[in-house]
Amino acid sequence: MKIVSVSEDIKFERRIAITPEIAKKYIALGFELSISENYGEHLGFRDDEYKELGVKIYKDEKEIINSGDIIVQLGLPSDDKISLIKKNQILIGVLNPYKNKEKIENLVKNKINIFSLELLPRITRAQSMDILSSQANLAGYKAVIESFANFEKAIPMMMTAAGTVPAAKVLVVGAGVAGLQAIATAKRMGAIVFATDVRMASKEQVESLGGKFLTVEGSENLETEGGYAKETSEDFKKKQEELLRETLKKIDIVICTALIPGKKAPVIIKDNMITNMQTGSVIYDLAAVQGGNTAYSEVDKIINKDGVRIMGETNILNKLPISASSLYAKNLFNFVTNLYDKENKKININLEDEIIEKTLIK
Numbered sequence: 001m002k003i004v005s006v007s008e009d010i011k012f013e014r015r016i017a018i019t020p021e022i023a024k025k026y027i028a029l030g031f032e033l034s035i036s037e038n039y040g041e042h043l044g045f046r047d048d049e050y051k052e053l054g055v056k057i058y059k060d061e062k063e064i065i066n067s068g069d070i071i072v073q074l075g076l077p078s079d080d081k082i083s084l085i086k087k088n089q090i091l092i093g094v095l096n097p098y099k100n101k102e103k104i105e106n107l108v109k110n111k112i113n114i115f116s117l118e119l120l121p122r123i124t125r126a127q128s129m130d131i132l133s134s135q136a137n138l139a140g141y142k143a144v145i146e147s148f149a150n151f152e153k154a155i156p157m158m159m160t161a162a163g164t165v166p167a168a169k170v171l172v173v174g175a176g177v178a179g180l181q182a183i184a185t186a187k188r189m190g191a192i193v194f195a196t197d198v199r200m201a202s203k204e205q206v207e208s209l210g211g212k213f214l215t216v217e218g219s220e221n222l223e224t225e226g227g228y229a230k231e232t233s234e235d236f237k238k239k240q241e242e243l244l245r246e247t248l249k250k251i252d253i254v255i256c257t258a259l260i261p262g263k264k265a266p267v268i269i270k271d272n273m274i275t276n277m278q279t280g281s282v283i284y285d286l287a288a289v290q291g292g293n294t295a296y297s298e299v300d301k302i303i304n305k306d307g308v309r310i311m312g313e314t315n316i317l318n319k320l321p322i323s324a325s326s327l328y329a330k331n332l333f334n335f336v337t338n339l340y341d342k343e344n345k346k347i348n349i350n351l352e353d354e355i356i357e358k359t360l361i362k
């Protein structure tokens with residue numbers, strides 16, 4: 001059984017799907033591996049390191065793709081690479097089936113088995129494969145680091161002979177995986193942390209991390225059976241707006257993470273709230289690429305609105321690609337081994353397995 005991976009376009013994607021650590025594990029299970037020349041060079045993983053483990057390195061990406069039973073990637077490969085994938089081959093990645101609908105439909109029509117890992121069910125058995133959690137966790141951490149680096153005051157309270165520097169106040173909007181890590185990171189650095197979410201289950205989690213949960217008055221729990229958020233009503237939006245407008249006057253840094261699956265991100269931090277914030281405040285919007293949680297979010301730009309800087313990026317994980325690749329490659333390995341029938345040494349696309357059924361694009 002051959003697993004292959006071709007280089008991503010590192011201008012946009014610096015993460016990789018097979019790290020040397022994971023290559024060793026695939027090989028120990030009896031898989032053959034092939035990758036492109038200089039595949040992990042930008043992360044300090046030299047070709048020789050892979051070769052010593054038994055990985056084959058090719059210059060010609062056509063040769064790599066042709067030889068693979070399973071092609072593992074981050075994003076959907078470029079059109080010229082996609083056109084090389086043939087019937088019955090398997091492609092696994094974070095393929096964004098909403099954005100790449102047409103291209104993916106064509107691949108499916110050509111009987112290529114496509115698995116998109118953002119469709120993984122959030123069930124206990126899938127936790128070791130959960131790329132959404134592993135990557136969101138790192139993103140939440142890094143959003144705090146980026147915003148703190150752009151904030152021109154100290155974060156922790158400091159009592160000095162020259163006077164006291166007050167602790168910075170952080171608000172985290174959306175307390176899912178990214179938000180909870182943002183709370184933990186901001187707390188560790190000495191900030192006073194507040195958080196809000198539409199799912200009431202998150203209140204306890206926020207409090208267990210030392211954050212103060214801000215509940216929208218009279219709100220019901222807006223959580224789906226799958227644990228995701230529901231869209232809010234107009235009444236809820238109005239109440240949330242009132243709560244945040246007052247709170248934001250005292251907040252120094254906002255970390256936005258609020259998402260609704262399959263939809264544009266909700267705009268939560270409105271124009272008039274930003275106007276009320278203190279000059280020098282910073283907003284890091286992790287939802288910017290899905291449309292943004294603020295009225296002004298734009299990707300890969302820092303917008304200055306009345307002295308409040310609002311920032312967001314297309315792919316914050318490109319700023320910690322080694323950690324992100326390490327976790328992604330492990331998640332992917334666990335997904336592949338779940339697909340693999342060890343006894344008969346073949347891939348078993350068992351549609352009775354919820355993990356396989358939910359991630360396979362039909």
Ligand code: NAD
Pocket residue numbers: 122123124126127130132133136173174175176177178179196197198199202226227228229232257258259260261266268
């Ligand atoms: P997500 O990225 O879809 O959304 C981020 C957060 O934004 C969520 O907490 C959501 O409730 C919140 N949000 C949405 N609209 C909002 C609004 N208008 N105002 C405030 N907050 C808003 O979520 P996620 O981080 O992927 O987590 C989704 C769920 O999955 C959570 O319940 C989490 O605990 C659960 N989960 C379960 C597992 C598992 O294996 N069992 C693993 C990971 C996550």
